[in-house]
Amino acid sequence: MFELTFASGEIVCCEAGKSVFDAAKEGGIVFGREVIAARLNGKVTELTHVIDCDAEVTLLTFAGGIGKGGEILPDHGGADVFRHTTSHILAEAIKRLYPDAKLAIGPAIENGFYYDIDCETSVTPEILSAIEGEMKKIVRENAKLERFELPREEAISYMKERNEPYKVELIEDLPADAVISFYRQGDFVDLCAGPHLFSTGAVKAFKLTSSTGAYWRGDSKRKMLQRIYGTSFPTKEELNAYLAAQEEALKRDHNKLGRELEYFTTVDCIGQGLPVLLPKGTRVVQLLQRWVEDTEQAKGCLLTKTPLMAKRDLYKISGHWDHYLDGMFVLGDPYDETKECFALRPMTCPFQYQVYLNKKRSYRDLPMRLTETSTLFRNEDSGEMHGLIRVRQFTISEGHYILRPDQLEEEFKGCLELAKYMLDTVGLLEDCTFRFSQWDPANPNNKYEGTKEQWEEAQATMGKILDHLGVKYTIGIDEAAFYGPKLDIQYKNVFGKEDTLVTIQIDMLLAKKFGMEYTDSDNTQKTPYIIHRTSLGCYERTLAYMIEKYAGAMPMWLSPTQVTVIPVSEAFDDYAYEVLGKLKAAGIRADVSTGSDTFKYRIRQAQLEKVPYMLIVGGNEAESASVSVRSRKEGENLGSMKLTDFLAMAEEEIRTKKR
Ligand SMILES: [Zn+2]
Ligand SMILES: [Zn+2]
Numbered sequence: 001m002f003e004l005t006f007a008s009g010e011i012v013c014c015e016a017g018k019s020v021f022d023a024a025k026e027g028g029i030v031f032g033r034e035v036i037a038a039r040l041n042g043k044v045t046e047l048t049h050v051i052d053c054d055a056e057v058t059l060l061t062f063a064g065g066i067g068k069g070g071e072i073l074p075d076h077g078g079a080d081v082f083r084h085t086t087s088h089i090l091a092e093a094i095k096r097l098y099p100d101a102k103l104a105i106g107p108a109i110e111n112g113f114y115y116d117i118d119c120e121t122s123v124t125p126e127i128l129s130a131i132e133g134e135m136k137k138i139v140r141e142n143a144k145l146e147r148f149e150l151p152r153e154e155a156i157s158y159m160k161e162r163n164e165p166y167k168v169e170l171i172e173d174l175p176a177d178a179v180i181s182f183y184r185q186g187d188f189v190d191l192c193a194g195p196h197l198f199s200t201g202a203v204k205a206f207k208l209t210s211s212t213g214a215y216w217r218g219d220s221k222r223k224m225l226q227r228i229y230g231t232s233f234p235t236k237e238e239l240n241a242y243l244a245a246q247e248e249a250l251k252r253d254h255n256k257l258g259r260e261l262e263y264f265t266t267v268d269c270i271g272q273g274l275p276v277l278l279p280k281g282t283r284v285v286q287l288l289q290r291w292v293e294d295t296e297q298a299k300g301c302l303l304t305k306t307p308l309m310a311k312r313d314l315y316k317i318s319g320h321w322d323h324y325l326d327g328m329f330v331l332g333d334p335y336d337e338t339k340e341c342f343a344l345r346p347m348t349c350p351f352q353y354q355v356y357l358n359k360k361r362s363y364r365d366l367p368m369r370l371t372e373t374s375t376l377f378r379n380e381d382s383g384e385m386h387g388l389i390r391v392r393q394f395t396i397s398e399g400h401y402i403l404r405p406d407q408l409e410e411e412f413k414g415c416l417e418l419a420k421y422m423l424d425t426v427g428l429l430e431d432c433t434f435r436f437s438q439w440d441p442a443n444p445n446n447k448y449e450g451t452k453e454q455w456e457e458a459q460a461t462m463g464k465i466l467d468h469l470g471v472k473y474t475i476g477i478d479e480a481a482f483y484g485p486k487l488d489i490q491y492k493n494v495f496g497k498e499d500t501l502v503t504i505q506i507d508m509l510l511a512k513k514f515g516m517e518y519t520d521s522d523n524t525q526k527t528p529y530i531i532h533r534t535s536l537g538c539y540e541r542t543l544a545y546m547i548e549k550y551a552g553a554m555p556m557w558l559s560p561t562q563v564t565v566i567p568v569s570e571a572f573d574d575y576a577y578e579v580l581g582k583l584k585a586a587g588i589r590a591d592v593s594t595g596s597d598t599f600k601y602r603i604r605q606a607q608l609e610k611v612p613y614m615l616i617v618g619g620n621e622a623e624s625a626s627v628s629v630r631s632r633k634e635g636e637n638l639g640s641m642k643l644t645d646f647l648a649m650a651e652e653e654i655r656t657k658k659r
Contacts, residue, residue, distance in 0.1 A: 002051050007058040009068045014051055021047040024059065034061045034234070036197055037081040044077040046195040062234050080108040085145065085197040086135075086206050086232040087113040092188035093134035094119070094228075103190065104166040104216060104225055111242075111496070112231035116214055118166065123211040123226050131228070132208050142201030143186040147194060155180040159191060166216065167191045205239035206232035249494035254547040255387030261552050261610065263543065264388060273385040273392035275540065280560040283589075284546075285395070285539045287558050289373055292397045292422065292536050299418060301371040301399060306351035308375060312341045317513055318350035319449050323482040329377050329392075344377035349532060352400045353514045361518040366528060367403035367411050371535075374398045388544035389499055396538045401531040402516065408529055409465050412504065415533040416469060419489060419502045422536045427555065427659045428491060428545055432501065434471050436463070437479035437486040449483050450509045459485045462506050481532070483507045489537075494548045501545070502537040553610040553632060555659040556650070563590040563650065564606040565627075568599055568618035575622040579615060579643060586647050588654070607632060613650065 004012045004023055012027030020038045024031065038045055039058040058065035060078035067073040087106030090113075094101050098119050106115035121127065150158060152171065159167040170191060171180060183192050185200055197203070207230060214227040233239040250256065258264050263281035270276065277285060293303060312334065315321040324346060325334060332341035345351065352370045361368070375395045384390050401411050423429035439448050439455050448455070462485045466473060471487070480486055489502040507530040517525045536542055546554060556562055563583055567576040576592045583590040593602040606614050615627040620640070627646055629638040641649075652658075 003054045004051065004057050005055070007056070007068070007073060008066050008070070016052065018051055019048045020045065020051060020057065023051055024057075029059075031059055031066070033202075034063075035059045035066070036061060036078050036202065037195055039065060039075065039077050044081060044195055046081075047198065049195070076110075081195050081197060082203070082234070083108040083113040083232050085200070086203050086230065087115045088145070088183065088185060088188075088190055088192070088196065089135050089138050089200055089203060089206075090115050090131065090208070090228060090230060091117075091190055092138055092185065093131045095188060096134055097131060100163075102164055102166055105170075106190075112209070112229060114227050114229045116216070116225045116227045118216075118223065118225050123228060128208040128211065128228070132206070135206065138186075139200050139203050139206075141186060142199050144199045145196045146184045147181055148184065149179055149181045152176075152180060155182075155191070158182075162189070164191075202234070203232050204234055205236045206230060207239060207243065252494045252548045252551045253387075254389070254493075254544040257552045258388065258544065258547045261547070263547065271392070272382045273380060273390065275388055275391060277540075281543060283560045284543055284554065284558050288426075288536065288539055288542065289395075289397075293371075293373060295422070296371045296397065296399070296418070296535060299369070299414070301369040302355075304352055304355050304370050304372045306348060306354070306372060306374075307345075308377075309342050309344050310351065312343060314350050315343060318510065319482060319513065320346065320350070323447060323449065327378050327380070329379050345374075346376055346378050347532075348372055348374040348376070348398045349400060349510065349530075350514070352398075353402075353510070353516060356402050356516055357514065361402075363404060363518055363520045363526075366518060367401050367407050369399060369401045369411075371397065371399035386493075386497075388540040389493060389497075391540055394538045394540045397535045399531075399533050399535065401533065402511070402528045403531065404518070404520075404526070405529055408461065408506070408531070409468065411531055412462075412465050412506070413469055415504045415531060415535075416471070416487070418535050419504065419533070419537075423489065423502065425657055426536070426542065426546060426558075427549060428501065428542070431491060431549070433490045434473040435476045435479065435488040435490050435500075436466060436473040437476040437481075437488050439480040439485070440478035443478065447478075447482060448480070454508060455485075458506050458508050462487070481505050481507075483509050484532075491541075491545055493545065499541065500537075501541060502534050503532070504534075505532040507532055550659075553612075555657065556612045557654045557657045559610070559612050560589065561591055561609065561611050562588050562654070563613045563615060564609075564611045565590060565592045565615045565617060566599070566602050566606065567592070567594060568616060570594070572617050572619070572622055576617050579617060579627060582643060582647065583650075586651060588647075588650055603630075613646075615646070 001013050001015060004014060006029060010027055010029055012023055014023035037060040038047055039060055040055045060075060062078050062082050063072050065073035065075035084107060091103050091106055094117055098121055101117050101119035104116035106113065155171050156168055159171065174180065181193055182189050183194060183196060209229045209231060211226055211228045213224045216222040216225050262278045264275045264277050266275050297303060312321060328346050329344040330341065331343060332339060334341055352372060355370055356368060373395060375393065377393050380392055403411050420429055423432060438459055484505050484507040486503050486505040488500045490498050491501040492498045511530055512527050516528060518528055520526045565576045565579050567573050573594050580590055580592050593606060603614060610632055612632055614630040616630060617627055621627055626640050626642050628640045629646055631638060
């Protein structure tokens with residue numbers, strides 16, 4: 001007998017030889033067709049999986065796992081099984097339409113699935129819809145997916161007979177003792193470890209979304225295959241809602257919109273991950289940067305400016321040379337010790353410590369809050385690059401607070417409040433989540449500095465502080481910096497991809513390595529703690545997220561152009577320039593839209609550029625020293641007002657950083 005403990009609360013004893021499905025039914029667990037798979041001791045299996053040990057079991061639906069009282073637990077397992085099964089349906093449809101096509105792999109991915117194929121015919125949108133048509137037939141046929149196993153040699157010749165060289169290669173690469181399994185649905189057979197849905201009929205709603213090229217096994221020396229992407233859902237409604245959300249996301253995608261609005265561009269011969277900020281993007285970053293620097297200084301921070309590169313000697317002390325060399329741009333041969341070798345900085349820490357080390361410090365000097373608007377360089381994989389979010393050169397508001405141990409909690413709190421205030425002001429805080437990033441105790445040696453005891457102490461201290469401050473966080477294992485645990489403030493882009501926006505880290509290790517000390521009140525020499533923190537974080541990333549959040553319509557205080565004056569005809573150009581002069585005198589970024597284009601076209605242009613206010617001026621306005629005000633919000637006409645009243649309104653909106 002085996003004991004099954006279900007996440008929904010039941011404990012069921014079952015005999016050997018029973019499937020998960022039968023064991024659950026016999027145990028009196030009531031569930032419907034929405035249950036499509038199970039998670040057994042952490043591993044996703046089919047409902048027909050035969051129980052062979054005691055297990056923790058979660059029944060999986062497309063939406064997630066089933067917990068106590070029917071609560072849906074976050075779990076991608078069911079959706080992955082559903083979508084991976086759809087990729088088999090896709091593969092069968094391709095083989096029916098193009099019998100010579102050769103199949104590679106077809107996994108589930110976030111939000112969908114793909115299948116890589118080697119096919120003479122190039123996959124166009126028309127072909128995608130033909131394949132979709134064939135897939136619909138396969139779904140209607142509702143064939144069962146049946147598993148069978150073959151010994152290695154038979155498996156290889158079986159796939160050779162079917163002219164599937166990629167499958168043959170996959171089998172040949174399996175370890176000698178691997179179980180080699182296939183799944184049959186109707187006449188179609190695919191090499192696969194599973195798990196899958198019970199039959200093809202459950203895939204009620206699907207869509208092939210695109211096709212691209214992809215190297216076999218991701219290796220640029222191997223053949224370029226065609227990758228067909230798709231997604232699928234249990235119902236048409238869910239599919240349509242997803243497709244509508246994707247369309248909306250595409251409209252907001254900073255990588256598209258940011259280029260259209262002329263915030264940034266990229267240039268092949270400069271390189272991937274090295275975006276060029278155009279005047280508008282530069283203006284927004286400048287405005288953010290001035291505000292951040294002023295705010296930080298008002299909070300007692302001291303601004304520094306340190307070099308962008310240093311000799312390897314510095315990084316050897318800091319540990320970057322041992323733990324971060326792959327992530328750095330090195331100028332010279334890193335392994336030739338006879339020659340001088342420099343590296344661009346990936347972090348500012350070891351540079352800013354030199355400011356502290358400039359003279360002897362006493363306990364009265366602490367906390368010393370150093371901050372810098374620092375440009376950093378990280379040699380990330382080119383496949384990871386994305387617009388302004390994943391880049392190789394970026395600028396952050398990077399601070400190092402050097403402090404006595406008794407000041408740790410208070411200063412940590414100050415850093416958190418500062419970050420929250422800034423993120424709130426730019427409108428991003430409401431969508432942020434918090435992650436307590438810890439080391440991986442299973443991988444302690446090559447990635448992390450310090451001993452197990454030091455890490456446990458730092459993490460326990462940080463955990464206590466976070467709990468005191470009431471921060472709700474998730475835990476990220478193996479996400480720590482190499483010198484200490486972090487609180488990461490996370491943000492998702494329009495496509496749901498998450499990155500770190502702001503980080504606050506506790507470091508009990510590096511001060512000692514750099515010989516940083518202070519004379520305490522009892523006249524003894526002590527080693528300080530360090531908090532590494534960003535306040536607004538990375539300017540490029542913040543700009544990207546703001547473009548997406550506001551669909552390009554930046555809050556007025558950050559808009560590159562805040563007001564456009566539009567005379568109804570040439571006769572009122574003089575008055576338009578008079579208004580412009582007054583706007584500029586009030587410190588408002590404004591321009592005048594004159595010229596041969598029609599009045600309507602000029603209005604449309606200002607709308608496309610997302611200028612917050614258009615001031616329309618004609619005869620009435622010129623006579624009464626007024627302006628007719630239109631906001632960029634579609635059709636919002638604020639009517640005529642005295643220019644002085646508009647100025648007061650605009651200045652207030654800018655001063656309060658209204659969004
Ligand atoms: Zn499969
Ligand atoms: Zn640092």
